[in-house]
Amino acid sequence: MMEKLFYSISEVSEMFEIPAHVLRYWEKEFPFLNPKKNRVGRRIYTEKEIEIVRLIKHLLYDEGYTIDGARKKILRKRGSIQLRLDEEGVARYELKKIKEELKSILKKLEG
Numbered sequence: 001m002m003e004k005l006f007y008s009i010s011e012v013s014e015m016f017e018i019p020a021h022v023l024r025y026w027e028k029e030f031p032f033l034n035p036k037k038n039r040v041g042r043r044i045y046t047e048k049e050i051e052i053v054r055l056i057k058h059l060l061y062d063e064g065y066t067i068d069g070a071r072k073k074i075l076r077k078r079g080s081i082q083l084r085l086d087e088e089g090v091a092r093y094e095l096k097k098i099k100e101e102l103k104s105i106l107k108k109l110e111g
Contacts (some may be wrong), residue, residue, distance in 0.1 A: 004046040005097050009035075015050070016057055026056055029067050032074070047093065 013020045027033050033052045035043040045053070059070035 005094070005101060006046060007050065009043045009045070012045045012050060012053060016053060018053075019066060023053065026053070030056060030071055030074070076096075 007015070009023055012018075013023060027035070033049060033050045033056065035045045038044050043083070055074065056070060059065040059073060060067070063070075065073065100108045
């Protein structure tokens with residue numbers, strides 16, 4: 001599904017046609033939308049954050065929820081849809097993706 005491991009805020013903004021300032025606002029309003037920051041302090045979105053952005057956009061723009069209503073709906077459903085993976089699971093998933101990417105790069109270099 002995803003082509004890269006990490007996306008910048010401008011790439012996510014373009015992907016969903018949502019201004020970057022709206023994404024930053026959503027981070028304040030939705031505590032489970034929490035992209036990490038790289039060494040220079042820029043936000044990096046993983047597949048997990050992109051799926052959360054997709055859900056928030058759907059609830060707000062397609063379903064007509066308010067920010068508060070969307071937040072409450074997601075928090076109510078959080079256990080069943082498992083928005084938050086446990087930290088170990090996230091780390092394991094990210095390491096697996098990095099390993100696959102490194103293998104792909106190595107194969108290209110060898111070949």
